[in-house]
Amino acid sequence: MLSFIKRHQVILASVILCLVSLHLVSTTRKGTGGDVIVRSVLSVVTKPVQSTLIGIRSKVVGVWNGYIYLVGLSEENEGLRRTINQLVEENNRLKEELGLNARLKELLRFKDKTPVKTVAAEILGFSSFGPGGEWMRTLAINKGSGDGIKAGMPVVTPQGIVGRIVETNRFTSTVLLLTDPRSNIDVIIQRTRVKGVVEGDGSGGLILKYVRQLDDVIPGDRVVTAGLSTIFPKGLLVGEVVSVDKGEDNFFKRIELRPAADFRRLEEVLIVTGGGISMKQGKMEGTGAHEPFGRESGRKRRKPL
Amino acid sequence: MKNFLIFLPVTILYLSFKSTIAPGLPLPDITVLAVLFMAYERSSVEGVVLSFVLGYVEDVFNGGIIGTTAFSLVFIYAAVHIISRRVHFSNPSVRAALAGTLTLTKGILIWILLSLTDLDVPFLPRMLLAATVTGLFAPVFIAFFTWLKAVKIPGVAGGGQR
Numbered sequence: 001m002l003s004f005i006k007r008h009q010v011i012l013a014s015v016i017l018c019l020v021s022l023h024l025v026s027t028t029r030k031g032t033g034g035d036v037i038v039r040s041v042l043s044v045v046t047k048p049v050q051s052t053l054i055g056i057r058s059k060v061v062g063v064w065n066g067y068i069y070l071v072g073l074s075e076e077n078e079g080l081r082r083t084i085n086q087l088v089e090e091n092n093r094l095k096e097e098l099g100l101n102a103r104l105k106e107l108l109r110f111k112d113k114t115p116v117k118t119v120a121a122e123i124l125g126f127s128s129f130g131p132g133g134e135w136m137r138t139l140a141i142n143k144g145s146g147d148g149i150k151a152g153m154p155v156v157t158p159q160g161i162v163g164r165i166v167e168t169n170r171f172t173s174t175v176l177l178l179t180d181p182r183s184n185i186d187v188i189i190q191r192t193r194v195k196g197v198v199e200g201d202g203s204g205g206l207i208l209k210y211v212r213q214l215d216d217v218i219p220g221d222r223v224v225t226a227g228l229s230t231i232f233p234k235g236l237l238v239g240e241v242v243s244v245d246k247g248e249d250n251f252f253k254r255i256e257l258r259p260a261a262d263f264r265r266l267e268e269v270l271i272v273t274g275g276g277i278s279m280k281q282g283k284m285e286g287t288g289a290h291e292p293f294g295r296e297s298g299r300k301r302r303k304p305l
Numbered sequence: 306m307k308n309f310l311i312f313l314p315v316t317i318l319y320l321s322f323k324s325t326i327a328p329g330l331p332l333p334d335i336t337v338l339a340v341l342f343m344a345y346e347r348s349s350v351e352g353v354v355l356s357f358v359l360g361y362v363e364d365v366f367n368g369g370i371i372g373t374t375a376f377s378l379v380f381i382y383a384a385v386h387i388i389s390r391r392v393h394f395s396n397p398s399v400r401a402a403l404a405g406t407l408t409l410t411k412g413i414l415i416w417i418l419l420s421l422t423d424l425d426v427p428f429l430p431r432m433l434l435a436a437t438v439t440g441l442f443a444p445v446f447i448a449f450f451t452w453l454k455a456v457k458i459p460g461v462a463g464g465g466q467r
Contacts, residue, residue, distance in 0.1 A: 013353040014383035021357065021379060024372030025418055038365055046321050046366070053325040125324035127367040138368030140324070166368070174368055264329075 043144075043169040050125045050140070062092060103268055110158040110270065116233055117274030118156075119143055123266055124172060137177040139163075141269060144171045152231060154272045160237035160260025161185070161225065162269050175269070178238070178259055179204050186228040187238050192216045195226055198238055198257060206239050208255035215253070217244050223257055233272065311453055312339040316359050320366045331434045333442035334408045336363055340378050341404055341443075342450045344385035345394055356382040369415075370422060377414035381407050397444035405440025412436070 005012060104120075111118050121141040128137050143149050145168040155162040155175045163183060167174035176183055179200040187198045187208065194215040196208045211217055221241040227234025239257035247254035319335040336359045343352040360375030367374075385407070394400050412432040 009350050010348050010353060010386050011383060013350040014379050014386075017353055017357045017379045018376055018383075021360070021372040021376030022418075024361075025370055025376065025422060026372075028371040038361070042317070042362065042365055045317060049318065049321040050325050053321055057326050125321070126328040127320075127324045128328065176368070 039167060040169045043140075043172045047124065047140075047142075047172055054124070062089070106158045107268060107270060110156075114233075114272075116272050118270040119147060119149065119273050121149075121155075121173075121269055121271055123269065126263075137180050137263070138166070139175045139177065139263075139266070141173050141175060141271075142171070143271065144169045144173050146170045148273055149173050149271055150273075154232050154236075155269050156236055156272060157261050157266065157269055159262065160239065161232065162261050162263070162266065164231060165271065173271075177263060178261070179206060179263065185232055185238060186226040187223045188226040189217055189241075190222040190224050192221070195228075196223075196255075198223065201256075204263075205242075206257035206259055208241070208257055209252065211253050211255055212251060213246070213253055217241060217253065217255060219243060310355070312343070312355065312359060312450075313362070315339070315453075316362060317366075320363065324366075331431070331438045333439040333446060334411065334435060335446065336360065336374070336378060337381065337408050337411055337439060338404055338443055338446045339450065340382050341385055341400075341407060342447055344382045345389050346454075348386040348389070353379060353382050370419065373415045373418045374411070376418060377411040380414060381411060384410070400447055401440040401443045404443035405436040408436040408439040409433070 107120055111120075121143040124140040124142055126137065126139045139162075141155075149165060149168050151165050151168055153165045155164060161178055163175045163177040163180070165173050166176040177200070178185070178198075179202075181200045181202040184197050184199045186195065188195050189211075192215065194211055194217060196211045198206050198208050201207045208217075208223060219241050223238045223241065225232040225234055225236045225238060237260040239259045241255055242258045243256045245254040316336055316339065319332075323330075323332055339359060340356045343355065356378040357375050360373075360378035361371065363369075363374045363378075364371045385403075388403075392399070394403060409432065412435065416432075
């Protein structure tokens with residue numbers, strides 16, 4: 001018996017660990033559970049690495065844009081090139097600051113108009129899960145439990161909903177993106193007030209579910225949060241309908257949405273820390289909270305997001 | 306196991322790099338290559354445990370369902386352990402083909418597990434791209450791992466059962 005175990009110890013260990021893994025899968029399904037200690041340790045270890053890598057990337061991009069493109073000009077233009085280099089560098093810096101300024105102004109404007117308490121955070125990095133990297137998506141931000149961030153808090157931008165906090169550590173938090181298949185939100189179609197549930201489709205898009213065949217939905221309709229759950233305040237823009245199909249069954253339509261927030265270009269986000277979670281239903285109505293997304297009526301179409 | 310513990314910081318660095326510098330780019334799957342290297346170089350219970358740990362770390366870091374990558378990497382370790390009794394992976398093209406196949410296997414296993422947990426995820430063609438990229442880079446990374454192992458403990462490069 002002992003010799004059998006010794007001879008096949010690798011296989012036996014593999015079988016045991018496979019079973020342990022399956023147990024973990026079954027206990028953490030639909031969530032991002034797992035060992036809090038491992039997450040905290042990983043967060044502490046990776047935050048400086050990620051910050052350094054982002055810094056290196058910015059420097060490399062800066063050097064590339066500001067210098068390498070200019071190498072190769074004739075020697076007669078050396079002085080001019082130096083000036084151009086300086087100007088390009090300064091221009092890049094100013095452009096970057098201008099962009100940052102505009103983004104922060106927009107965030108501030110949104111924050112002022114929103115009757116909930118929010119905390120601004122910077123994005124540390126995007127993580128993707130699955131071999132193609134598109135099945136599940138989360139992002140790491142630089143605010144954690146030390147800043148009052150808790151799991152379940154909504155994460156938004158002036159453009160629309162980004163997702164919700166699923167994990168917090170002392171210094172960082174993990175945001176489950178809207179497009180993740182585990183994400184689902186009660187929504188309402190702004191034009192017709194038809195209700196439904198939006199889920200991530202696992203490939204960067206959104207699916208609007210439980211809308212009956214009778215209901216009036218057309219491409220271009222804007223979809224906002226219904227405020228039925230206790231997580232997201234009412235009236236935040238979720239996305240825009242891009243296609244409406246009859247679907248496989250006779251009851252519900254198959255509706256695809258494009259997320260309002262452009263996740264590829266996110267750099268700063270707002271976390272709704274107060275009012276968003278325990279806010280009374282409809283509190284945001286009439287307060288102008290969803291004006292940044294444009295309140296519209298009738299069949300008037302919006303510009304593409 | 307001591308020889309292979311270097312793969313833990315390498316994996317964390319790789320995941321940090323992937324999430325900051327190159328999100329969305331098809332990069333070779335370092336964890337699959339590390340597991341392939343460990344199983345081929347010296348099969349042991351410690352290697353299985355480290356494969357599980359690498360998968361667990363990848364799951365935690367990427368915010369996926371905990372256990373899915375861990376399961377697939379342990380499965381891959383066992384598969385390489387069994388295959389390596391009959392096949393020698395000394396030829397770079399054989400290594401590349403095996404690495405590509407194993408990456409595909411990892412993707413399919415994760416996809417099956419996610420489907421079993423009622424998460425409807427598309428069977429992406431990018432999985433094939435990831436497998437191809439991993440296969441193409443496999444000889445380079447395996448050479449790098451061999452060097453890394455030799456640097457860490459001089460005189461044990463290529464040391465093992467084969």
